[in-house]
Amino acid sequence: MPAARESLLEAAVAALAARPWPVVRMVEVAAAAGVSRQTLYNEFGGKDGLGRALVRRETDRYLAGVDRVLGAEEGAHERMAELASWTVRTARAHPLLRALLTGCWDARLPLLVPGPRPEELTRAVRDRAAAALAPGEWTAYRCELVVRLALSYVVAPGGDAPLGDLGLFGPGRGLSAPIRTAGDR
Incomplete structure (x- = not known):
C-alpha cells in the first residue's frame, strides 16, 4: 500500500x-x-518501525535534494555554494534532518534508531559532490570542507548572509584556491 x-x-x-x-x-x-x-x-x-521509516525517508529526501542541486546546469562553484546554502536552509526547516546531520537528538524526535550516522551522511554527500564535479577542480577533500562548513552553520547559525556570499566559492578563492603546502610557502 x-x-x-x-x-x-x-x-x-x-x-x-x-x-x-x-x-x-x-x-x-x-x-x-x-x-x-x-x-x-x-x-x-509499531512506533519504532514508524520512527525508522521517518528517518529513512528524511535521509532519502535529503540525498535526492543533494543530487538535484549537484545536477544543476551552473558551474561547480555555484553548485557547491548552493549545496551549502540549501543544506543549511533544509536542516533548519526539518528538525529530523538536523538531528541526522549533526547527531544532536532531542526529546521531541524519535529515539535514535538505526540510521546513518552524521559522518556517513557527510561522506555520502562528499562522494556525490566529488563525482558530480569536474575531476581535479573539486577534490573530495574540498567537497567535504563545504559540507562541514554548511554543518557548522546548522549547529551554530551565523547571521543572515547566505554561504554563497562569503566569497569562498569563486575561482581561485577560499575553498576553490589551490591548497598550499609547506613547500609552497
Whole structure:
C-alpha cells in the first residue's frame, strides 16, 4: 500500500511537528492518515518501525535534494555554494534532518534508531559532490570542507548572509584556491 504508507508518514511528520515523539499516539497517526490502526501496524510493525521509516525517508529526501542541486546546469562553484546554502536552509526547516546531520537528538524526535550516522551522511554527500564535479577542480577533500562548513552553520547559525556570499566559492578563492603546502610557502 504505497499510498497508505506515504499518508501515514505525512501524518507522523505532522504529529511530530505538533508534539514530542514520546506522546505521539499511533491511533492518532492512523486517524490523521485516514487508515485503520491495523494498517499502520501492518506497514510499520509499531512506533519504532514508524520512527525508522521517518528517518529513512528524511535521509532519502535529503540525498535526492543533494543530487538535484549537484545536477544543476551552473558551474561547480555555484553548485557547491548552493549545496551549502540549501543544506543549511533544509536542516533548519526539518528538525529530523538536523538531528541526522549533526547527531544532536532531542526529546521531541524519535529515539535514535538505526540510521546513518552524521559522518556517513557527510561522506555520502562528499562522494556525490566529488563525482558530480569536474575531476581535479573539486577534490573530495574540498567537497567535504563545504559540507562541514554548511554543518557548522546548522549547529551554530551565523547571521543572515547566505554561504554563497562569503566569497569562498569563486575561482581561485577560499575553498576553490589551490591548497598550499609547506613547500609552497
